[in-house]
Amino acid sequence: MKLPKETKIHGRWYDDACGTAFALELVGERWSLLVMRELMLGPRRFSDLRASLPGISAKVLTERLAGLEASGVVLRETLPPPAAVQVYGLTEWGYRAEPIMQELGRWAAASPLHDPGLPLSSVSFMLSLRTMLDTARADGGSAAAGFGIGEDTFIARLANGEMPVRRESIDKVDFAFLARDAQVLVALFYGKVDPATLEAAGALEIRGDRAAAFAFVTLFALPSG
Amino acid sequence: MKLPKETKIHGRWYDDACGTAFALELVGERWSLLVMRELMLGPRRFSDLRASLPGISAKVLTERLAGLEASGVVLRETLPPPAAVQVYGLTEWGYRAEPIMQELGRWAAASPLHDPGLPLSSVSFMLSLRTMLDTARADGGSAAAGFGIGEDTFIARLANGEMPVRRESIDKVDFAFLARDAQVLVALFYGKVDPATLEAAGALEIRGDRAAAFAFVTLFALPSG
DNA sequence: CAGAATCCCATTCGATACTG
DNA sequence: CAGTATCGAATGGGATTCTG
Numbered sequence: 001m002k003l004p005k006e007t008k009i010h011g012r013w014y015d016d017a018c019g020t021a022f023a024l025e026l027v028g029e030r031w032s033l034l035v036m037r038e039l040m041l042g043p044r045r046f047s048d049l050r051a052s053l054p055g056i057s058a059k060v061l062t063e064r065l066a067g068l069e070a071s072g073v074v075l076r077e078t079l080p081p082p083a084a085v086q087v088y089g090l091t092e093w094g095y096r097a098e099p100i101m102q103e104l105g106r107w108a109a110a111s112p113l114h115d116p117g118l119p120l121s122s123v124s125f126m127l128s129l130r131t132m133l134d135t136a137r138a139d140g141g142s143a144a145a146g147f148g149i150g151e152d153t154f155i156a157r158l159a160n161g162e163m164p165v166r167r168e169s170i171d172k173v174d175f176a177f178l179a180r181d182a183q184v185l186v187a188l189f190y191g192k193v194d195p196a197t198l199e200a201a202g203a204l205e206i207r208g209d210r211a212a213a214f215a216f217v218t219l220f221a222l223p224s225g
Numbered sequence: 226m227k228l229p230k231e232t233k234i235h236g237r238w239y240d241d242a243c244g245t246a247f248a249l250e251l252v253g254e255r256w257s258l259l260v261m262r263e264l265m266l267g268p269r270r271f272s273d274l275r276a277s278l279p280g281i282s283a284k285v286l287t288e289r290l291a292g293l294e295a296s297g298v299v300l301r302e303t304l305p306p307p308a309a310v311q312v313y314g315l316t317e318w319g320y321r322a323e324p325i326m327q328e329l330g331r332w333a334a335a336s337p338l339h340d341p342g343l344p345l346s347s348v349s350f351m352l353s354l355r356t357m358l359d360t361a362r363a364d365g366g367s368a369a370a371g372f373g374i375g376e377d378t379f380i381a382r383l384a385n386g387e388m389p390v391r392r393e394s395i396d397k398v399d400f401a402f403l404a405r406d407a408q409v410l411v412a413l414f415y416g417k418v419d420p421a422t423l424e425a426a427g428a429l430e431i432r433g434d435r436a437a438a439f440a441f442v443t444l445f446a447l448p449s450g
Numbered sequence: 451c452a453g454a455a456t457c458c459c460a461t462t463c464g465a466t467a468c469t470g
Numbered sequence: 471c472a473g474t475a476t477c478g479a480a481t482g483g484g485a486t487t488c489t490g
Contacts, residue, residue: 013255013280014256014259014278014279014280015279015280015343015344016259016279016343016344016345016346016349017340017341017342017343017344017345017349017408017411018259018262018330018345018346018349018352018353019329019330019331019332019333019334019339019353020258020259020262020326020329020330020333020349021259021349022333022334022336022339022340023329023330023332023333024258024259024329026333026336026338028253028255028258030238030253030482030483031239033245033249033253034239034241034243034245034246034249037243037245045451045452046451046452046453047451047452053239054239054240054241055238055239055240057483057484057485058452058453058454058484058485059453059454059455059482059483059484059485060482060483060484061453062452062453062454063482063483071336071338072336072337072338085451085452086452086453093332093335093336096332096335097332099328099331099332100325100328100329100332101245102328103324103325103327103328104244104245104248104249104325105243105244105245105247105248106244106324107244107248107321107322107324107325108244108245108247108248108251109244110318110321111247111251111296111297111318112297113251113296113297114244114247115242115247116242117242118240118241118242119240119241119242120241120242120243121241121243124241124242124243124245124246127243127245128243128244183242186242255462255463270471270472271471271472271473272471272472272473280464281464282463282464282465283464283472283473283474284462284463284464284465284473284474284475285462285463285464286473287472287473287474288462310471310472311471311472311473451490452489452490453488453489453490454487454488454489455486455487455488455489456485456486456487456488457484457485457486457487458483458484458485459482459483459484459485460481460482460483460484461480461481461482461483462479462480462481462482463478463479463480463481464477464478464479464480465476465477465478465479466475466476466477467474467475467476467477468473468474468475468476469472469473469474469475470471470472470473470474
């Protein structure tokens, strides 16, 4: 006779009261943190997530979402009619995991083995901007910067040294960067490639106040050493 | 004919330039971060590591150490004679991973599911002190606090709002806490259990300047909510 | 299209035994 | 003590299929 195999929160790996160990039990499985990363800028649908995470299978995504939901990190909700679609979003506590990803990224960026040539999801790029914002230089400045990356649009609103980013349509911004993919923006913001070159290649379009847009780009930089 | 199967850095999981994803390729395997945690306060021997990580097998520990060495996180060295034993330590870059663990711990501590009753390694406890130091209250203060936890001894040197912790014998400190295990110190520092109770139970001994020791304890607290 | 269910192979893990 | 070797069991994850 088999027990009905209750939803397990994935049984206690490390017998350890350390907060780090507990966190790893919650989000230490393969893919978990990357799923959370993709939700960090707002709820998404199952297939959006799948598309943003090259290599994840439907099964694994289902499992991770279920696990994260059981852990109180993810919330599954059905949008009100007429949309009536299912979306997954982070709980308030889930959103507070952003510093974990920032520290991981900051640390890994200092590795000599890092290959920045790989593809990048639009969310990854937008989150990296938040991490790489030079708060000293940005302080006092303010701007509403639009981003169009493939099908996705975001607005980053710089004010008081903070810069929340939201998935939002980009009308009413001071300027906007429209790019085919996130790598183009990596070249622009971190590679400091000349915008004119990218525009000439048809990979980038800058709308609105171009001077302000160029100034905005200078607020971001990879850690120096 | 079989290829000699070169040391693989464990082949590319996520095809993703995001720093977070890359970090997870380096240290995202089960146990990796906990091994690093145990090395965070100084080099250890294989069997010390095994003893501090309840549940890890010799095989997995060997594999993780090799992987971390290949990634440039861990360094294997042989102590000069007459000791001549093998120890594993973090590289300079490896030590810079501490904020990752702090953020993980901080975040997980806010979970309602966290069970603080589990056993805790001495390193976990000492690292938690660094995380939970109330820098506002500690600023200006200074002290050399000794800790004896089981067989391990550490000194935490508070000065200028910083508090490095080192594996070191505890003579020449202002005061020292001697405890049977880390849980006793959790009760003292975070549970705010009366020291007298713990001493009466034979679980704790406080040496040196007791008043200063009591004041020191008040500098640490779990996040309020 | 969203996602649950099944199948099956590859990998990983842990226990035990063994070695310098 | 510091691992290596081997083996069986558990798990993971891709592919495919099925349902609303």
